[in-house]
Amino acid sequence: MKEIIAEILKNNGWLNGWYDYKSGDVMAIVNQPEKFESLGEPKDLEELYSMLRNYDGTFKYDKLLFFNDSQYGCFVYYIDKPESYIEHLSIHIMSFENLKTIVKNS
Numbered sequence: 001m002k003e004i005i006a007e008i009l010k011n012n013g014w015l016n017g018w019y020d021y022k023s024g025d026v027m028a029i030v031n032q033p034e035k036f037e038s039l040g041e042p043k044d045l046e047e048l049y050s051m052l053r054n055y056d057g058t059f060k061y062d063k064l065l066f067f068n069d070s071q072y073g074c075f076v077y078y079i080d081k082p083e084s085y086i087e088h089l090s091i092h093i094m095s096f097e098n099l100k101t102i103v104k105n106s
Helices: 002-011 018-022 028-034 045-054 096-105
Strands: 057-061 064-069 073-078 085-089
Touching (some): 002 064, 018 028, 045 096
Antiparallel strands (some): 057 064, 073 085
């Protein structure tokens, strides 16, 4: 799983800090990816929703990886397709039912 997370971070300029670095935040390329290195594994969809509403980080649910950042939103990837993300969510304004529908249809 660490390899998949690393591959996604390598290719996403918001998550790896590259865009912030280019804007002048020289520590972003160190600090930004660090918060995505550990993996949360919620036991159900309600716990995932709560974690996404309250924490930055990487969360695995079913066949999906959620990279949640309070500044840039939540990037959703299939575990078996780390080369491109499938959704970008604004979790802070999203209802539980919306998240449930997106996960069910993914």
